[in-house]
Amino acid sequence: IETLTLNLKDEQETIAVGEQLAKITAAPLVIYLTGDLGAGKTTLSRGLIQGLGHQGAVKSPTYAxxxxxxxxGMEVFHFDLYRLSDPEELEFMGIRDYFTERSVCIIEWPDHGHGLLPPADMHLRLKYVNTGRELQIEALSPLGLSLLQQIK
Ligand code: ADP
Ligand code: MG
Structure with a gap:
């Protein structure tokens, strides 16, 4: 297992990692994002989505x-499964249709969709450390590994 651990001292650094990931992002890609509430999952997603060219706000998809x-030319889906009480809800929303050859799926709280999500290429774990955050990036597929090597 390949991992890379980074210290992110403030919000700007979390956004910068997302932007860095955006530079090497190509579909298809599945990214899991885990960490406690407020650890910076949505902040990092914002850096990534804006780094891919989105102008404007990146709202937390918690309710939707x-x-x-x-x-x-890519479909980018930002999931937040925090409020998912039953993974079967994912079946009702047609979860499989989101994971295509041209989609990039960024998934907060993937553990709530356990068993119904495809495996990740990369797992990003955020942790509180003092006033900043620690980010661990784990590559889980050959694709994830090649991306990880590009940011090392
Ligand atoms: P989550 O989606 O994990 O619940 P959010 O991204 O919504 O978390 O919120 C993270 C909070 O922490 C925001 O207030 C943001 O400004 C702050 N933050 C993000 N990255 C860092 C960092 N590296 N150091 C300190 N604060 C951070
Ligand atoms: Mg969030």
Whole structure:
């Protein structure tokens, strides 16, 4: 297992990592984002989505469960499964249709969709450390590994 650990001292650094990931992002890609509430999952997603060219706000998709974007010819889906009480709800929303050859799926709280999500190429884990955050990036597929090597 390949991992990279980064210290992110403030919000700007979390956004910068997202922007850095955007530079090497290509579909298809599945990214899991985990960490406690307020750890910075949505902040990092914002850096990534804006880095892919989205102009304007990146809202937390908490109520809708998923926020779609069309960027650089890719479908980008930002999921937040925090409020998902039953993974079967994912079946009702047609979850499989989101994971295509041209989609990039960024998933906060993937553990809430356990068993119904495809495996991730990369798992990003955010942790509180003092006033900042620690980010661990784990590559889980050959694709994830090649992306990780590009940011090392
Ligand atoms: P989550 O989606 O994990 O619940 P959010 O991204 O919504 O978290 O909120 C993270 C909060 O922490 C925001 O207030 C943001 O400004 C702050 N934050 C993000 N990254 C850092 C960091 N590296 N150091 C300190 N604060 C951060
Ligand atoms: Mg969030």
């Amino acid at each position: 469960l998923v926020e779609p974007y069309e960027l650089n």
